[in-house]
Amino acid sequence: MARIVMKFGGTSMAGIDRIRNVANRVKHEVELGNEVAVVVSAMSGDTDRLVNFCREASPLYDPREYDVVVASGEQVTSGLLAITLQSMGVKARSWMGWQLPIRTSDAHASARIQTINSDAIGAAMASGEVAVIPGFQGLTEDDRITTLGRGGSDTSAVAVAAAMKADRCDIYTDVDGVYTTDPRIVPKARKLAKVTYEEMLELASVGAKVLQTRSVGLAMKEKVRVQVLSSFDQPTGNPTPGTMIVGEDELEGSTMERQLITGIAYDKKETKVTLTAVPDRPGAVAAIFSPLADANINVDMIVQNVAHDTGSTDVTFTVPSDEIARSLDTLERERSAIGYDKLIHDANVAKISVVGVGMRSHAGVASKMFSTLADRKINVLAITTSEIKVSVLIHEDYTELAVRALHTAYGLDAEDAA
Numbered sequence: 001m002a003r004i005v006m007k008f009g010g011t012s013m014a015g016i017d018r019i020r021n022v023a024n025r026v027k028h029e030v031e032l033g034n035e036v037a038v039v040v041s042a043m044s045g046d047t048d049r050l051v052n053f054c055r056e057a058s059p060l061y062d063p064r065e066y067d068v069v070v071a072s073g074e075q076v077t078s079g080l081l082a083i084t085l086q087s088m089g090v091k092a093r094s095w096m097g098w099q100l101p102i103r104t105s106d107a108h109a110s111a112r113i114q115t116i117n118s119d120a121i122g123a124a125m126a127s128g129e130v131a132v133i134p135g136f137q138g139l140t141e142d143d144r145i146t147t148l149g150r151g152g153s154d155t156s157a158v159a160v161a162a163a164m165k166a167d168r169c170d171i172y173t174d175v176d177g178v179y180t181t182d183p184r185i186v187p188k189a190r191k192l193a194k195v196t197y198e199e200m201l202e203l204a205s206v207g208a209k210v211l212q213t214r215s216v217g218l219a220m221k222e223k224v225r226v227q228v229l230s231s232f233d234q235p236t237g238n239p240t241p242g243t244m245i246v247g248e249d250e251l252e253g254s255t256m257e258r259q260l261i262t263g264i265a266y267d268k269k270e271t272k273v274t275l276t277a278v279p280d281r282p283g284a285v286a287a288i289f290s291p292l293a294d295a296n297i298n299v300d301m302i303v304q305n306v307a308h309d310t311g312s313t314d315v316t317f318t319v320p321s322d323e324i325a326r327s328l329d330t331l332e333r334e335r336s337a338i339g340y341d342k343l344i345h346d347a348n349v350a351k352i353s354v355v356g357v358g359m360r361s362h363a364g365v366a367s368k369m370f371s372t373l374a375d376r377k378i379n380v381l382a383i384t385t386s387e388i389k390v391s392v393l394i395h396e397d398y399t400e401l402a403v404r405a406l407h408t409a410y411g412l413d414a415e416d417a418a
Contacts, residue, residue, distance in 0.1 A: 001033045001034055001035065002034045002035070002167040002168070002239075003034070003035045003125065003164060003165070003166045003167050004029060004034050004035070004036055004037075004166060004167060004168060004169075004170060005036075005037045005038075005039060005157055005160050005161040005164065005166045005168075005169045005170070006025070006026060006029065006036060006037070006038045006039070006157075006170045006172065007038070007039040007040070007041075007135065007153060007154065007156075007157035007169065007170065007171045007172065008022050008038065008039075008040050008041065008172045008231055009041045009044075009153065009171075009172065009173055009174075009231075010041045010042055010043055010044035010045070010046070010047070011044045011173075011174050011231075012041075012172055012173075012174075012231040013040055013041060013042070013043050013044070013077045013081070014043050014044040014045075015043065016080070016084075018231075019077070019080055019081055019084050020084055021231070021232075022038075022040075022081060022084075022172075022231065023081060023084040023085050023088055023090070024088075025172075025231065025235055026038055026081075026085060026090070026130060027085065027088055027090050028235045030090055030128075030130060035125040035126065035128075036125065036130050036131075037121055037125060037130070037131040037132075037133060037160055037164060037166075038081065038130060038131070038132045038133065039133050039134075039135045039153060039156050039157040039160055040074060040077045040078050040081055040132065040133070040134060040135060040153070041073075041074060041077065041135055041136065041153040042073025042074050042076065042077055042136070043073065043076070043077060046073040046076075047070055047073050047136075047150075050069050050070045050072065050073055051066075051070055053069060054066045054069055054070070063108035063109050064108050064144050064145075066108065066109060066147075067108050067109060067111075067137075067144070067145050067146050067147045068145050070109075070147055071097075071134070071136065071137040071145050071146075071147050074134030074135055074136050074137060074153070075094075075096060075134050077134070078094040078095075078096075078132045078133065078134040079094050079132075081094075081132050082094040082130075082132045085130055085132070090130055091127075091128055091129045091130065092129060092130040092131075092132055093124070093129060093130075093131070093132065094132045094133075094134070095120070095121055095124075095131055095132065095133050096134060096137075097133070097134060097137040097138045097139055097145070098139045098143070098145065099120070100116060100117050100118075100120060100121065100133075101116075101117060101138070101139045102115075102116050102137070102138040102139060102156070102159070103115045103116070103117075103138060103139060103140070103141065104138035104139065104140060104146045104148070105140070105146075106140045106141070106142075106144070106146070107146075108144075108146055108147070109146075109147055109149060110147075110148070110149040111138055111140075111146035111147065111148055111149075112148070113138060113148070113155065113156070113159045113218075116159055116160060116162075116163035118160075118163040118164050121133070121160075121164065122164060125164070133156070133160060134156075135148075135152060135153025135154075135155075135156035135157060136148050136152040136153045136156060137152075137156075138156075148214075149214075150212075151212030151213075151214070151215070152212070152214075154171060154211055154212040154214075154215035155212060155214045155215040155218055157169050157171060157215070158215045158218045158219045158222070158224050158226065159218060159222075161222075161224045161226075162218070162219075162222035162224050166224070167225070168224075168225040168226065168227055168240075168244075169219070169224050169225070169226045169227070170226075170227045170229060170242075171211065171215075171226060171227065171228055171229075172229060172230065172231035173210060173228060173229075173230065173231065174230065174231070174232065175210060175228070175230060176191065176229055176230035176233055176241070176242060177191040177192065177228050177229060177230075177242040177243035178191070178192050178195050178200070178203070178208070178210050178228055178243040178245075178263070179191050179192065179263070180192065180262070180263045180264065180407065180412040181263055181264040181265070181266075181403055181407050181412070182266070182403070185266075185400050185403050185404065186264075186403060186404055186407045186413070188407070188412075188413035188414045189407065189412070189413075189414070190412065190413075190414040191243065192243050192262065192263070193243065193244065194243065194244045194245075194246055194250065194251060195243055195244070195245055195246075195262060195263075196245075196246065196247065196248045196251065196262075196357055197216060197219060197220035197245060197246070197247060197248075198220070198248070198357065198388055199262045199263070199355050199356065199357055199388060200216045200245045201213065201216045201217055201220065202353070202355045202386065202388060202389045203262075203263055203265050203353075203355050204216050206265045206266075206267055206351060206353035206355070206389065206391055208263070208265045210228055211226070211228065211245070216245065219245060220247075223247060225244060225245070225246055226244070226245040227240055227242045227243065227244050227245070228242045228243045228245065229241055229242025229243075230242070248357060251357075260356055260358035260359070260362050260365065260410065260411075261354050261355065261356035261358065261359075261365070261410040261411075261412065262355055262356040262357070262358075263354075263355050263356070263412075264352070264353070264354055264355075264403050264406050264407050264410070264412070265352075265353045265355065266350055266351065266352050266353070266399055266402075266403055267350065267351045267353075268349075268350045268396055268399065269320060269321045269322070270300060270301075270318040270319065270320060270321060270349060270350075270351050270393075271318060271319055271320075271321045271324045271327075271345055271346065271347045271349070272316060272317075272318050272345065272346045272347075272349045272381065272382070272393060273316065273317055273318070273319060273324075273327060273328075273331070273343070273344070273345045274314060274315070274316045274342075274343075274344040274345070274346075275288065275314065275315045275316075275331070275338065275340040275341075275342070275343055275344075276314050276340060276341045276342040276344070277308070277310070277312040277313075277314070277340060277341035277342070278312055278313055278314065278315050278338065278339065278340045279311065279312055279339045280307040280308075280311050280312055280313045281311075284313075284338070284339070285304065285315065287334065287337050287338045287339075288315060288317075288331070288334075288338055289317075291330050291331070291333075291334045292319070292327060292330055292331075295326060295327075295330050297319055297320075297323050297326060297327050297330065298319065298320060298323070299317050299318070299319055300317070300318045300319070300351070300384065301316075301317060301318045301351070301382040301383070301384045301391065301393055302315070302316070302317045302382075302384070303315070303316040303317070303381075303382045303383070304316075312341075315340075316381075316382060317382075318349070318351070318382065318393060321347055324345060324347070328343065328345065331343055348395060348396050348397070349381065349393050349394065349395060349396055350393070350394055350395070350396040350398075350399040350402075351391050351392070351393055352391065352392050352393075352394060352399070352402045352403065352406065353389055353390065353391040353392075354369055354389070354390050354391075354406060354410065355388060355389045356388060357388050359387065359388050359389075359390075360387060360388065365390060366383075366385065366390045368409055368410070369390055369392065369406060369409075370392075372405050372406055372409040373392070373394070373402060373405070373406075375405075376398070376401055376402070376405050378394050378395075378398045378401065378402055379394065379395070380392045380393070380394060381393040381394060381395075
């Protein structure tokens with residue numbers, strides 16, 4: 001018998017027929033003798049609808065009341081799933097975030113989970129009752145409802161699994177696992193049996209949309225074993241048919257331990273910004289990035305060119321495309337303090353990343369990436385690296401070509417693929 005937290009996203013909960021499919025899957029786990037808690041998202045599209053209601057009511061809405069409104073979507077699906085399970089003869093009840101409670105910070109619309117009281121749901125699960133919990137929501141110390149930001153239900157599920165000391169957290173999505181790259185671009189992409197927390201964290205941060213970044217970071221911190229699998233596949237006798245996100249120690253002795261690159265990710269949602277003729281003096285770069293940080297704008301790739309004879313230099317960096325308007329406004333207001341000549345931006349770019357723990361012990365990963373792109377006449381606009389990742393910025397027209405070429409170059413193509 002295992003203790004399992006199952007999480008289902010908005011697509012899985014989109015209507016009664018799909019909720020019945022979820023209930024059947026939960027019932028299957030219960031019949032195997034497992035203790036089960038379920039974390040659910042709102043129906044697909046409902047959160048956007050509720051957000052728009054808030055904006056229509058007032059562009060300057062109170063974030064505390066916003067959270068009251070948008071948290072209601074998960075309340076609906078948790079109740080509907082409990083009703084459906086009961087109709088199938090499965091003992092179940094819903095638990096709102098405030099009933100446990102799930103305590104969070106008071107940063108409304110982007111709160112962080114601090115503690116979860118697991119006593120009540122622990123007792124319910126031990127008695128054979130399925131606990132159905134709305135994701136995405138919590139409660140401040142002064143008892144105001146909060147939400148965790150987009151993708152927050154993944155974080156809720158991992159947090160519940162950590163609090164319950166669950167054997168694993170199964171996150172059901174519309175894909176059946178984590179692949180070496182997007183199968184829509186590379187049909188030869190392979191589904192991975194296991195991926196380390198660090199690799200998944202890097203993949204999630206550079207464009208892979210399978211898991212929300214915060215949830216992976218929490219799973220790594222709390223050592224929660226997470227499985228990614230499809231809610232549309234039929235249950236099998238294999239308890240782990242998807243991709244397991246695990247600690248690096250679980251890979252010891254396996255063939256994956258010797259794998260150099262785990263996956264190729266891409267992201268077209270970044271915009272390149274260039275400031276020309278920035279004074280080449282101490283403090284000049286701080287004058288650029290401090291105002292952006294104060295505006296809570298994340299800067300990713302940064303390139304500073306060699307200084308010109310005029311005593312100036314050009315600085316290039318990327319920001320999320322949905323933050324470009326605020327970024328340009330911030331930089332224009334700080335123009336006199338920074339002292340740049342021109343402000344140029346380009347949204348027609350893509351970030352391509354290769355990720356793998358094997359980089360720690362193998363040289364030449366970056367060299368292979370650059371030579372592979374050069375062979376395809378793809379120009380590199382910017383570069384950033386970490387211990388297990390190399391990312392480059394290229395023109396977006398070459399995205400698919402770059403992904404396919406790199407996938408083949410690092411030996412990731414499935415041998416039996418058509």
